[in-house]
Amino acid sequence: xxxxxxxxxxxxxxxxxxxxxxxxxxxxxxxxxxxxxxxxxxxxxxxxxxxxxxxxxxxxxxxxxxxxxxxxxxxxxxxxxxxxxxxxxxxxxxxxxxxxxxxxxxxxxxxxxxxxxxxxxxxxxxxxxxxxxxxxxxxxxxxxxxxxxxxxxxxxxxxxxxxxxxxxxxxxxxxxxxxxxxxxxxxxxxxxxxxxxxxxx
Amino acid sequence: xxxxxxxxxxxxxxxxxxxxxxxxxxxxxxxxxxxxxxxxxxxxxxxxxxxxxxxxxxxxxxxxxxxxxxxxxxxxxxxxxxxxxxxxxxxxxxxxxxxxxxxxxxxxxxxxxxxxxxxxxxxxxxxxxxxxxxxxxxxxxxxxxxxxxxxxxxxxxxxxxxx
Numbered sequence: 001x002x003x004x005x006x007x008x009x010x011x012x013x014x015x016x017x018x019x020x021x022x023x024x025x026x027x028x029x030x031x032x033x034x035x036x037x038x039x040x041x042x043x044x045x046x047x048x049x050x051x052x053x054x055x056x057x058x059x060x061x062x063x064x065x066x067x068x069x070x071x072x073x074x075x076x077x078x079x080x081x082x083x084x085x086x087x088x089x090x091x092x093x094x095x096x097x098x099x100x101x102x103x104x105x106x107x108x109x110x111x112x113x114x115x116x117x118x119x120x121x122x123x124x125x126x127x128x129x130x131x132x133x134x135x136x137x138x139x140x141x142x143x144x145x146x147x148x149x150x151x152x153x154x155x156x157x158x159x160x161x162x163x164x165x166x167x168x169x170x171x172x173x174x175x176x177x178x179x180x181x182x183x184x185x186x187x188x189x190x191x192x193x194x195x196x197x198x199x200x201x
Numbered sequence: 202x203x204x205x206x207x208x209x210x211x212x213x214x215x216x217x218x219x220x221x222x223x224x225x226x227x228x229x230x231x232x233x234x235x236x237x238x239x240x241x242x243x244x245x246x247x248x249x250x251x252x253x254x255x256x257x258x259x260x261x262x263x264x265x266x267x268x269x270x271x272x273x274x275x276x277x278x279x280x281x282x283x284x285x286x287x288x289x290x291x292x293x294x295x296x297x298x299x300x301x302x303x304x305x306x307x308x309x310x311x312x313x314x315x316x317x318x319x320x321x322x323x324x325x326x327x328x329x330x331x332x333x334x335x336x337x338x339x340x341x342x343x344x345x346x347x348x349x350x351x352x353x354x355x356x357x358x359x360x361x362x363x364x
Contacts, residue, residue, distance in 0.1 A: 038270070042262055050259045060263055064270045071274055118258040136256070143257045162254050165219070187211040193254075194246040201249035 019083035023070075027077045034074075038067055041084070044164065045091050051159050052095040054148055056116030062094045081173055088164070089174045092156050099152055117144075139200060146196040154189035161186055204237050214240060218247045 019040070025033035045066055050059035069090050117140060128136070147155060153175060160166045160174060172182045206213055216222050217230050234241045 038267065042266065046262045046266075047259045051257070056260060059259075060266060063262075064266070064273060067270055068273055116260050118260055139253065139256050143253050147254075147257075161219075162251065183212065186215070190211075190215065190247065190250060193250045194243075197253040198246035198249045200253045201245065 017079070017082050020079040023074070023077055023083055024079065026071075026074045034071060037070070037083070041087060042067075045087065048088065048091055048159055048163065049095055050116050051147065051163070052092075052152075052155060053098060054116070054144060058098065059116070062091070062098060065094055066091045082170065084164075084166075085170055085173045088160060088166075089176070092174055095156065096152055142200065143197065146193055149196075150189050150192060154185050154192075157182055157185040158189045158193070204239055206233065206237070206240055210240060210243060214243050214247065218244060218251065 019037060022033040022037050026037070042063070046059055046063040049062045049066075050056055053059050053062070066087065070087065147158070150158065156175065157171055160171050166174070168179045168182045168186075171186075172179045175182065175185075204210070213222075213230065217227060222230065234244060
């Protein structure tokens with residue numbers, strides 16, 4: 001197993017990425033390793049898709065499709081990049097397709113639906129007052145609208161940069177563009193968000 | 202006085218805000234921020250954005266997420282996966298040649314076992330035919346049955362290969 005990993009991949013990717021090693025085990029028939037990957041990445045993928053689509057049910061459906069594609073590709077998996085790069089590339093591709101298809105409710109309807117957000121009780125310390133709940137909800141609405149107003153690729157770049165703390169190079173691989181293009185996407189996105197959200201300081 | 206960071210303000214200050222600058226560079230930048238209102242305003246506004254984004258915490262994933270996912274995985278398992286499952290302990294890459302070799306041996310064995318004996322030349326004399334015919338008929342029927350059994354797995358394989 002060790003020899004095959006080194007021969008197939010070279011030292012770089014597997015030495016640094018334990019997820020790649022897990023996926024190679026899945027390729028070799030170890031379904032328990034798929035469970036480990038699912039446990040680790042389920043939440044980040046669902047949350048990324050939710051923040052992109054802003055519909056919780058659709059986000060979970062798309063997240064399932066992401067993991068289904070990972071599983072179906074196991075026999076031909078070749079680690080040419082970090083596992084999360086591949087994973088989020090699939091997720092971003094599905095999210096962008098879903099948004100462009102416009103199969104789902106209009107953005108305004110999505111923004112009115114708050115069922116996909118953490119209840120304020122679980123976010124605030126102790127038992128929140130009515131006023132705290134209202135303030136929290138108002139801030140949340142403003143953030144959701146600001147992100148929803150971003151062009152899709154800018155939105156994806158910001159979500160990966162902020163919530164996944166991805167470097168420019170990894171975001172570039174996920175979005176299949178140059179690093180300078182990613183910087184441009186991010187700088188413009190953050191400029192827009194500063195204009196809309198800086199007053200919330 | 203023109204800010205020396207103006208051209209790279211976005212990149213440097215975003216890195217600073219994300220705590221990706223090393224300690225030395227961060228210290229230098231903090232010195233600059235004390236004297237540059239443009240950069241100071243940028244950093245404050247960007248921090249406000251990040252704090253605002255931190256407010257947005259999605260709800261937990263549904264409890265039945267995994268169950269639904271595995272249902273979809275099981276539902277989409279192809280005939281090939283089902284056949285290969287017993288061989289997965291040997292690693293998928295070795296399973297195919299092992300299974301293929303096993304299939305070839307099996308089919309060859311069936312063919313050797315079922316090779317029919319040549320049929321006797323038909324007789325034109327009616328009396329002799331009346332004597333020989335029942336055995337011939339029984340043998341012919343046996344051979345036909347054996348051939349039909351042999352052809353059944355081949356037909357199934359051809360059907361499966363179209364999936």
